[in-house]
Structure formats: structure tokens, C-alpha cells
Amino acid sequence: MVALYQPMLKPAGAGAMTDPFGRAIRYLRVSVTDRCDFRCLYCMTEETTFLPRRDLLTLEELDRLCTLFIGLGVRRLRITGGEPLVRRGVMTLFRALGRHLESGALEELTLTTNGSQLARHAAGLAAIGVRRVNVSLDSLDPARFRALTRRGDLAQVLEGIAAARAAGLKVKINAVALKGLNEDEIEPLMVWAHGEGHDLTLIETMPMGEVDGDRTDHYLPLDQVRARLAARYRLEDIAHRTGGPARYVRVAETGGRLGFITPMTHNFCEACNRVRLTCTGTLYMCLGQEDAADLRTPLRHSEGDEAVRAAIVAAIARKPKGHDFVIARNARPAVGRPMSLTGG
Ligand code: SAM
Ligand code: SF4
Numbered sequence: 001m002v003a004l005y006q007p008m009l010k011p012a013g014a015g016a017m018t019d020p021f022g023r024a025i026r027y028l029r030v031s032v033t034d035r036c037d038f039r040c041l042y043c044m045t046e047e048t049t050f051l052p053r054r055d056l057l058t059l060e061e062l063d064r065l066c067t068l069f070i071g072l073g074v075r076r077l078r079i080t081g082g083e084p085l086v087r088r089g090v091m092t093l094f095r096a097l098g099r100h101l102e103s104g105a106l107e108e109l110t111l112t113t114n115g116s117q118l119a120r121h122a123a124g125l126a127a128i129g130v131r132r133v134n135v136s137l138d139s140l141d142p143a144r145f146r147a148l149t150r151r152g153d154l155a156q157v158l159e160g161i162a163a164a165r166a167a168g169l170k171v172k173i174n175a176v177a178l179k180g181l182n183e184d185e186i187e188p189l190m191v192w193a194h195g196e197g198h199d200l201t202l203i204e205t206m207p208m209g210e211v212d213g214d215r216t217d218h219y220l221p222l223d224q225v226r227a228r229l230a231a232r233y234r235l236e237d238i239a240h241r242t243g244g245p246a247r248y249v250r251v252a253e254t255g256g257r258l259g260f261i262t263p264m265t266h267n268f269c270e271a272c273n274r275v276r277l278t279c280t281g282t283l284y285m286c287l288g289q290e291d292a293a294d295l296r297t298p299l300r301h302s303e304g305d306e307a308v309r310a311a312i313v314a315a316i317a318r319k320p321k322g323h324d325f326v327i328a329r330n331a332r333p334a335v336g337r338p339m340s341l342t343g344g
Pocket of ligand 1: 206
């Protein structure tokens with residue numbers, strides 16, 4: 001059971017932490033585990049090993065850190081991983097964090113999931129106050145889905161998505177666009193997602209962590225995808241934003257929204273309002289840079305909150321301007337850690 005941790009919270013709308021470039025930090029992504037029941041080709045190797053459980057923050061510690069961030073002006077919290085829904089007791093953490101929605105201190109609590117465990121958790125998430133969920137889905141072909149995830153069962157994920165919808169959650173589908181692997185499915189994925197009433201966001205593969213093979217082989221710039229779609233559909237730029245880095249168009253023929261996350265071809269860092277906390281209590285101020293702050297030590301070695309709060313504020317004060325992702329043949333990944341550790 002997560003003991004509810006209640007420090008003094010500033011009321012919603014109070015000043016946010018601001019980084020050296022004047023960006024207000026309102027958005028925290030928390031990776032609650034590096035473990036996953038899938039091994040997506042672009043995210044992990046077949047032999048990926050996971051952190052020993054003793055290195056992980058407890059659910060109480062995660063709650064305490066999230067609560068401190070909310071006190072420092074964070075208004076949106078996304079729980080991610082690894083696969084967040086495989087962390088034992090994760091619903092206890094969601095329930096504990098739900099109190100910040102009730103109090104109004106937090107505007108939004110969401111998650112990113114591979115959907116494998118969503119069927120059994122969707123109703124519980126909705127009851128806590130989660131309103132939308134991002135589900136990653138790179139193919140609608142069962143055999144290809146299994147090959148891309150090395151483990152996944154498409155039917156189980158589709159069941160999870162249906163359960164989320166039945167529970168009243170808004171579902172956004174995220175798909176990584178992969179040359180030679182799913183590029184022929186992008187249009188069918190879009191038509192399916194829009195037909196089901198879901199937004200679809202496409203993501204460029206980023207050079208994070210080791211994968212089997214060369215990432216360059218499957219890197220697909222999204223301006224190519226957009227040009228191909230634009231030849232068949234009318235794509236209208238719209239101002240819709242969800243707090244993340246996606247830029248959206250409305251597809252006139254389907255009536256649905258299509259987002260593009262283009263870290264490689266169009267840097268989106270100027271509006272970055274996010275920081276990321278790993279399951280070991282390391283705070284990354286940028287997805288694509290190595291600089292980080294250890295919050296676990298001050299968290300575990302001080303009774304009060306002052307040392308942790310000071311460590312957070314000091315870290316935000318050195319948030320870098322942006323990432324320097326480059327994909328080149330045989331190049332080392334831009335950062336050694338995989339997305340599953342940092343939290344996508
Ligand atoms: N397991 C959950 C899932 O797959 O939704 C949450 C964590 S996963 C790391 C979050 C997102 O990151 C997923 O949409 C996944 O496709 C994406 N991702 C993982 N590795 C990536 C990479 N190297 N480049 C781009 N996106 C990546
Ligand atoms: Fe797991 Fe998500 Fe990484 Fe796929 S992308 S291996 S589902 S953490």
C-alpha cells in the first residue's frame with residue numbers, strides 16, 4: 001500500500017520551474033520499470049537484461065517524488081516504462097497519484113503502454129481519473145506484430161484497446177515508422193485507427209540504446225511518409241496539441257487526426273516542457289542527452305524534502321537546449337540507455 005505523501009503543494013497555476021531557456025517545466029514522464037513483456041526490435045535486443053529489483057524505487061518513493069514535482073509546478077504526469085502495467089502494484093501507485101487529480105493540483109495523469117495488460121486495468125484506470133492512454137501498435141498483422149515485438153499477441157492488445165474504449169478512455173495509437181518493416185502498413189493503420197475513432201501518431205526511430213542489427217536499415221524519415229500520404233489524402237495542418245512533441249494534421253477523407261513526432265528530421269526542442277524520471281530515481285532533463293541528476297540518494301538520505309527539492313531545481317537549471325540525434329550507419333547510439341529505461 002502506498003502511504004499517501006502530502007507535503008505543502010502550491011495551488012494549481014502557481015509558478016512552474018523555468019529552465020535556462022525560459023521553458024516552464026510542466027510535464028513529467030516517469031518510467032516505473034525497465035522491464036517489459038515485449039522486446040520490440042527498435043527498443044531492445046533479444047538478450048536485454050533488466051535491473052535488479054533492489055535498484056528500483058519503491059512505489060512509495062515514486063509517489064513521493066511525483067508529489068514533489070507536482071509541488072514544483074508539474075501539471076501533467078505520464079506513467080511509462082518499460083511496460084508500466086507489468087510493474088507489480090502499479091495500480092496502487094495510480095490510485096495514490098489520483099489524489100492530485102482530485103485536489104486539482106494535477107491536470108492530467110496518463111500512461112503509455114504496449115496494451116498487453118490493458119484489458120484488466122482499463123476500468124481501474126478510468127475510475128482513478130485517467131482520461132486518455134497512448135497504446136503503441138506498429139502493425140495490424142498478427143505475424144508481423146509478433147515479429148516486431150518478438151513476443152506480442154496482437155489479439156490481446158486489440159482486446160486491451162477495446163476495453164479502454166469501453167471504459168471511456170480516449171485512446172491514441174503510437175506507431176514507429178520503420179522502413180521495410182511496417183511502412184506499407186502506415187496507411188492501413190491510419191484508416192483503421194481513424195475508423196475506430198483513435199488519433200494516430202507516427203514516430204521516427206531514435207538512436208537510443210543497443211539493438212540487434214543496424215538502426216539505419218529501418219530508419220524512415222516522416223517527411224517521406226507525409227509526402228506519400230499527401231499524394232492520396234488531403235492533410236490539413238491543425239493547431240491541436242496534447243502537451244507532447246507531435247504536430248498534427250486532420251485527414252480530410254477520414255476525419256481523423258494524424259500526428260508526426262519527428263526528432264530526427266525536425267527538431268522540436270524549442271517548446272520542450274518535459275523532464276523524465278527513471279525507475280531508479282535518475283532525472284533526465286533531455287531524452288537525447290546523457291546529463292542526469294540522481295534523486296534517489298537525497299530521497300533516501302534525508303528525512304525532509306529540502307535536499308530532493310534542491311536537487312530537482314538544480315537539475316532543471318541545467319536542462320540543455322535540445323538533443324543532437326543523428327542516425328548514421330555503424331554510428332554509436334546518441335545515448336547508451338534505451339528508451340525503455342528513460343521512459344518514452
Ligand atoms: N512499453 C510501452 C510502450 O511500448 O508503449 C511504454 C514504453 S515505450 C519505451 C514508449 C514508446 O517509445 C513506444 O511508443 C515505443 O514505440 C517508443 N520507442 C521505443 N524505442 C524507440 C526508439 N528507439 N525510437 C523511437 N521510439 C521508440
Ligand atoms: Fe517494451 Fe515498449 Fe520497448 Fe516495445 S517499445 S520493448 S513494448 S518498452
